[in-house]
Amino acid sequence: xxILIVDDEGSLLLTLVANLELExxxxxxxxxxxxxxxxxxQQTFDLVLTDIxxxxxxxxxxxxxxxxxxxTLPVIMMTAFAAETxxxxxVQEGVFAxxxxxxxxxxxxxxxxxxxxxxxxxxxxxxxEAKPLAEALQAVGLTASISADHQASVVAAQQAPADVxxxxxxxxxxxxxxxxxxxxxxxxIAVIATASRAAPELFRKVAELGAFACLLKPLEPERLVHxxxxxxxxPQTQMRGGFRHAIGGQHGTVSD
Amino acid sequence: MTAQHGVxxxxxxxxxxxxxxxxxxxxxxxxxxxxxxxxxxxxxIALALVLSPYTWEGRIRSPHVHVYAxxxxxxxxxxxxxFLCIKRPGWLSTRLIVASAQMLWSALLIHLSGGRIExxxxxxxxxxxxxxxxxxxxxxxASLVVAAxxxxxxxxxxxxxxxxxxxEWWRFxxxxxxxxxxxxxxxxxxxESTKEMRLVALRRAEAELSxxxxxxxxxxxxxxxxxxxxxxxxxxxxxxxxxxxxxAASVGHELRNPLATIRNASKYLGKRITGPNAAANLNDPKxxxxxxxxxxxxxxxxxxxxxxxxxxxxxxxxxxxxxxxxLVEDAISILPESSVRIINxxxxxxxxxxxxxxxxxxxxxxxxxxxVEAIPSDRQGQVTISAExxxxxxxxxxxxxxxxxxxxxxxxxxxxxLFTTKTKGTGLGLAIVAGMVKAHHGTIAVESSxxxxxxxxxxxxxxxxxxxx
Numbered sequence: 001x002x003i004l005i006v007d008d009e010g011s012l013l014l015t016l017v018a019n020l021e022l023e024x025x026x027x028x029x030x031x032x033x034x035x036x037x038x039x040x041x042q043q044t045f046d047l048v049l050t051d052i053x054x055x056x057x058x059x060x061x062x063x064x065x066x067x068x069x070x071x072t073l074p075v076i077m078m079t080a081f082a083a084e085t086x087x088x089x090x091v092q093e094g095v096f097a098x099x100x101x102x103x104x105x106x107x108x109x110x111x112x113x114x115x116x117x118x119x120x121x122x123x124x125x126x127x128x129e130a131k132p133l134a135e136a137l138q139a140v141g142l143t144a145s146i147s148a149d150h151q152a153s154v155v156a157a158q159q160a161p162a163d164v165x166x167x168x169x170x171x172x173x174x175x176x177x178x179x180x181x182x183x184x185x186x187x188x189i190a191v192i193a194t195a196s197r198a199a200p201e202l203f204r205k206v207a208e209l210g211a212f213a214c215l216l217k218p219l220e221p222e223r224l225v226h227x228x229x230x231x232x233x234x235p236q237t238q239m240r241g242g243f244r245h246a247i248g249g250q251h252g253t254v255s256d
Numbered sequence: 257m258t259a260q261h262g263v264x265x266x267x268x269x270x271x272x273x274x275x276x277x278x279x280x281x282x283x284x285x286x287x288x289x290x291x292x293x294x295x296x297x298x299x300x301i302a303l304a305l306v307l308s309p310y311t312w313e314g315r316i317r318s319p320h321v322h323v324y325a326x327x328x329x330x331x332x333x334x335x336x337x338x339f340l341c342i343k344r345p346g347w348l349s350t351r352l353i354v355a356s357a358q359m360l361w362s363a364l365l366i367h368l369s370g371g372r373i374e375x376x377x378x379x380x381x382x383x384x385x386x387x388x389x390x391x392x393x394x395x396x397x398a399s400l401v402v403a404a405x406x407x408x409x410x411x412x413x414x415x416x417x418x419x420x421x422x423x424e425w426w427r428f429x430x431x432x433x434x435x436x437x438x439x440x441x442x443x444x445x446x447x448e449s450t451k452e453m454r455l456v457a458l459r460r461a462e463a464e465l466s467x468x469x470x471x472x473x474x475x476x477x478x479x480x481x482x483x484x485x486x487x488x489x490x491x492x493x494x495x496x497x498x499x500x501x502x503x504a505a506s507v508g509h510e511l512r513n514p515l516a517t518i519r520n521a522s523k524y525l526g527k528r529i530t531g532p533n534a535a536a537n538l539n540d541p542k543x544x545x546x547x548x549x550x551x552x553x554x555x556x557x558x559x560x561x562x563x564x565x566x567x568x569x570x571x572x573x574x575x576x577x578x579x580x581x582x583l584v585e586d587a588i589s590i591l592p593e594s595s596v597r598i599i600n601x602x603x604x605x606x607x608x609x610x611x612x613x614x615x616x617x618x619x620x621x622x623x624x625x626x627x628v629e630a631i632p633s634d635r636q637g638q639v640t641i642s643a644e645x646x647x648x649x650x651x652x653x654x655x656x657x658x659x660x661x662x663x664x665x666x667x668x669x670x671x672x673x674l675f676t677t678k679t680k681g682t683g684l685g686l687a688i689v690a691g692m693v694k695a696h697h698g699t700i701a702v703e704s705s706x707x708x709x710x711x712x713x714x715x716x717x718x719x720x721x722x723x724x725x
Binding site for chain 2: 009011012014015016018019022055078080081100101102103104105
């Protein structure tokens, strides 16, 4: 697996490259976005790992350029800044994940291997809004599929490996049971429960089972994209911790 | 609602003031009447002694029965009203008794003067005095008393009233007419003066109330001012907190990059030197390289922290004679190596200024480092440090680079804390420099032209020349 790492911070680039080489990856480093683009023209890569704030061309601009030339190439971003419009912008445009610095090598490796598997976002939903939502996710470069019942969902998650599943816990005959079977299938799946009204009982149940987040309808594509990127950026250590996000109120925001 | 309330309050207060004023008028008149009673008594005795005997007997001058009448009757008439005026001033009963007594005095004096027509003027005088009470009831009673006296005595003892034994039948009416005439004038006066008192009271009440309102208004204003002050202080505190938060965020972010490197390097080293074939891995050239890198990144963290501390706790400079050229040399020596040429252009024979060595070295290091960083890597750059002054002029120390310059909109903000044009940096460096220059009582200025370079000029007052002057 060939990875291109872009960071203006020379020593960080050096140590990250060395560590990932040690993990068995084929790694090439670039100190700025321009040389990264040149390298992308000359060689083939399976993934790009780039800093978001760099002098000259920013990581976001680099990502946009990559989208034009290599539309399917996954891009993961790194940032030293906690909250920034650049980050949210990158997430909304379909960056695979954003990793906060300083990160563990295991964390990076986990995110990389996730990205390599080209995972799918699964929507368990039978309402009319399912299709436009899936299309909205696809529009930003995510792969999304829809299934309407319990059995089909588990099969779908198995066949095209899904790493983020939105489950409408009200539609499916037994929402919590589906959440349970999905997590039994793969504990690293981020299951996000959705419901059209506040369903504290259902939400509490799925949270106890280890759902990643609960989401109140209406489902907006931006929130879905945001949650997908967050789910994909979480380290392995948070997998079994289960419930990480709670959505409060009709227009509540995601919070840790 | 409030207006109505205001009117009621004014009327109430006006009435109170009017009553007070009236009472004080009554009491004052009571005192005056008491004095008058005493004077009349003494006058009556004197009159009885001097006039009565002649009037009544003609030739024999001996103490007459009238003298006793004057002493005893006068005393009887006067003592009760005098007593009441002292004990119960202002009472209605007091002034009614005073009025009756005063009219009895007229009767007595008329009697003592043998019914002289001139003595009847005493009645008019008395009524005028009683009018001082400004009370119609007093005048009415007095008039009644005098009428009753004239009528009864006119019937039983006309000599005592009119001085003749057979007065005309209309004599009483004539006297009564003049009394009524005066009464009309006096009543009119009473009514008018009472009206005036009411008006004065109303004006006073209004003035009082409006001054109270003014007072309330000014109190309100005071309170508003105080509230404003409090909220302003809160605002300043909030701004300070926000600045602290911004500073913390900036420093926190800045620490993340070196920390990420340290984490990566230590991870790599850990895997290399603790694995099963650790001995062989020691030949990896990255091991010593990463150890050096760890050291450098820790220094970077330390620098960020000490910048923060420098900014947070500015210390007062301790000036000492400090030759400039060696100090610049010193500052250059602690800078990290770079391809940029740094030229120490300070004359060796420059007079020696008085400076805080450590602080000033930091000023120079920060400015030179800034200059170095302003030069694009693809250009042959240089930073020049020069100095002049010291003999009779202020010191001028200049740090100039031929780097990319500062955009015009950034120049004005360059000394503000947290402002930075670099992708990394806390934005504290030049803020610290500005603070330190100010602590040396100096000024710092910047000139920059995009693409040509930047020049920082520090001016320090010349203490030596100040002392010489």
